[in-house]
Amino acid sequence: MNRAVYVLVGLLTVAVAAFSNAQPAQNEKAPPPFWSDLKAGPYSVGFRLLYQRDHKRKWLKTPNGLPDPGRPIRVSVWYPASVSASAQPMKYGDYLHHQGPADFQQFNDELDRGDTQSWLSDLGEESAADHPVFEKVLSTPVAAYRNAPSASGRFPLVLYSGGKASRADANVELGEYLASYGYIVATVPQLGPSDQEIELGSSPGEISLHADDFDSALTVLHHLPEVDFRHIATAGHSAGGEVAVELALRHPDVAAVVGLDASFGTTGGARVFRQLPGYAAGRKVGAALLDLRRANGSQGATLDLTAIDSLHWPDVYRVIFANGFHGDFTEWGSLGLKLSVPMPSNPDGHTREMGYEVNRHVCHAVLDFLDARLRSRGSVLRSLRAEFQDVPTAKFSHISGSTKTSAGKEHLPAILRSGKNWREPVQFGW
Numbered sequence: 001m002n003r004a005v006y007v008l009v010g011l012l013t014v015a016v017a018a019f020s021n022a023q024p025a026q027n028e029k030a031p032p033p034f035w036s037d038l039k040a041g042p043y044s045v046g047f048r049l050l051y052q053r054d055h056k057r058k059w060l061k062t063p064n065g066l067p068d069p070g071r072p073i074r075v076s077v078w079y080p081a082s083v084s085a086s087a088q089p090m091k092y093g094d095y096l097h098h099q100g101p102a103d104f105q106q107f108n109d110e111l112d113r114g115d116t117q118s119w120l121s122d123l124g125e126e127s128a129a130d131h132p133v134f135e136k137v138l139s140t141p142v143a144a145y146r147n148a149p150s151a152s153g154r155f156p157l158v159l160y161s162g163g164k165a166s167r168a169d170a171n172v173e174l175g176e177y178l179a180s181y182g183y184i185v186a187t188v189p190q191l192g193p194s195d196q197e198i199e200l201g202s203s204p205g206e207i208s209l210h211a212d213d214f215d216s217a218l219t220v221l222h223h224l225p226e227v228d229f230r231h232i233a234t235a236g237h238s239a240g241g242e243v244a245v246e247l248a249l250r251h252p253d254v255a256a257v258v259g260l261d262a263s264f265g266t267t268g269g270a271r272v273f274r275q276l277p278g279y280a281a282g283r284k285v286g287a288a289l290l291d292l293r294r295a296n297g298s299q300g301a302t303l304d305l306t307a308i309d310s311l312h313w314p315d316v317y318r319v320i321f322a323n324g325f326h327g328d329f330t331e332w333g334s335l336g337l338k339l340s341v342p343m344p345s346n347p348d349g350h351t352r353e354m355g356y357e358v359n360r361h362v363c364h365a366v367l368d369f370l371d372a373r374l375r376s377r378g379s380v381l382r383s384l385r386a387e388f389q390d391v392p393t394a395k396f397s398h399i400s401g402s403t404k405t406s407a408g409k410e411h412l413p414a415i416l417r418s419g420k421n422w423r424e425p426v427q428f429g430w
Contacts, residue, residue: 032089032143034331034338035173038363041181046081046148047090049074051100054216061194072107073216074100076168077186078179079226080155081148090146093138095169110198111189115167123341136339143176153182156231156374157221159214159247160187162330163238163263164202171237171260173331177363183370184227188213202239202263204275211246231255231374233287235366237330239263242273245308248287249278256373258366259291259308260329270307281310288315288380290369292362294324295395299348301326309399316399317384319365323393324358325350333359361387361394 032040053059053070060068096115098108123133158178162170168189175185190200191213200206221227233256236244241262248254263269273279289308296303298321309316325348327333335341337352368383381398388396 032176033140034335035143035177035363038177038360040143040177043080043151043180043182044083044148045144045176045179046079046083046146046150047144048077048079048147049098049100050077050217050220051075051104052216052220053103054213057212059195061196069103071213071216072104072191073188073213073220074098074104074108075186075188075217075220076175077184077221078144078172078175079184080151080153080179080182081145082151083145083148087145087148089141090144091138092140092142092169092172094146095142095172096138096167098168107195111168114199115169118165118167124344133339133341137335137341140339142172143180144172150226154226154228155182155184156233156370157227157229158183158185158370159217159232159234159244160185161210161214161234161236161240161243162187162190163236163240164190164200166190166237166240169331170240171330173334173359174235174363174366178367178370181367181371184221184224186217186221188217202242202269202272204272204277207239207242207246207272208277210240210243211250214243214247215250233258233370233374236260236262238326239269239272241265242269242276245273245285245311246276246278248285249276249283252286254287256370257285257287257289258369259289259293260362261293261324261326262291262308264308265291265293265303265305267302267304270304273307279307279311282312284312286314288369288373289313289317290365290380291316291318292329292365293318293320294326294328295320295322298322299325299346299350312401313399314401315380316401317369317380318397318399319361319384319388320395321358321361321393322395323348323350323354325355328355328358329362330359333362361391 052073054073055070057071058068059071097112100108119134120131123131160171160175178185190210192198192200193209200210232254234244234247234254235258236242237260241259242264244257244259245264248257264273291308294301333355336343337356343352364387365384368387369380371377372380372383384396388394
């Protein structure tokens with residue numbers, strides 16, 4: 001090899017090394033195995049837990065002579081982070097095991113036990129002993145880094161509500177995915193009315209109770225400088241979709257609502273939805289709605305869209321998946337395939353591969369919708385048409401209303417303009 005070739009090889013080696021060192025830290029790490037095909041955004045993902053007692057609401061069903069500690073509020077937050085090269089990502093099992101302040105530990109332990117039992121029930125087992133699938137789930141690396149420093153800047157907020165009996169890992173895939181693209185995603189656990197009634201149902205009063213917990217969570221989130229309260233969205237799966245709409249009805253500056261196979265579009269859920277305190281046929285909503293759902297008859301679903309469509313939305317974007325199952329709109333759509341979770345036999349002929357495809361399109365659609373509504377990046381209509389034009393099993397429709405919103409403009413949320421104190425949660429119907 002002559003001297004000129006040696007020089008050229010040396011220059012190429014230096015250039016490759018320099019390029020490699022210039023990449024974000026996340027690109028040097030293995031991508032999360034259960035949603036890597038979605039392609040992570042430019043940010044690493046942080047995860048933290050925030051705790052607060054809402055002293056405006058009692059928690060103990062039976063007084064013990066001591067002051068009531070107040071309703072426990074645990075806020076799980078995914079956010080854009082700055083991660084060092086030596087940092088280690090969380091394991092999936094970390095989402096099912098919580099350590100918090102001493103006065104929260106009994107509360108955390110009880111919720112964690114319920115989550116483990118729920119997982120094993122979904123796997124058709126009663127005991128965690130030597131269960132290979134569950135052990136594989138717990139040891140799987142995820143994208144998030146616990147308590148990583150926040151990335152510089154301010155980021156839009158997405159309040160996410162899981163469905164009835166949802167676990168702490170409800171849609172962690174979507175939370176991590178959105179955080180990697182510069183969103184802060186926050187959720188609170190399903191929680192009943194007292195320490196003696198910890199399980200939350202799906203009655204109108206319980207939907208409002210869960211929305212109250214999000215209002216309490218907002219008092220905590222308001223103190224995080226990285227949260228951009230000028231750009232807020234709500235989202236929810238199953239009965240959580242009704243919570244997402246309830247929050248948009250309470251807070252007019254919510255610019256976008258996402259329903260993931262939301263109950264408000266089914267016969268039973270529509271009856272509950274009509275009884276929510278803020279509901280009134282014809283009421284104007286400032287937010288646009290993205291309604292992603294399985295088709296009528298799929299997995300026994302009976303659709304009734306009259307209640308949700310009776311509200312006056314500026315825009316409703318709806319995608320109905322002919323081959324969708326309820327769990328495909330959560331982390332199950334991806335996790336089930338990637339970790340080979342057995343698929344129960346079903347008359348629909350549904351497969352993990354089908355669920356994965358639905359899940360991938362759902363995540364893309366949610367990101368496109370939020371980018372357009374909260375960041376004025378492109379057109380929702382163009383993005384969704386492009387996403388679904390070659391998907392024969394998905395039917396896309398758009399209903400445009402006559403009202404306009406101020407999404408994307410510089411303004412303060414109405415709740416702040418009104419002078420209302422965020423430390424005093426709004427009480428609705430409970």
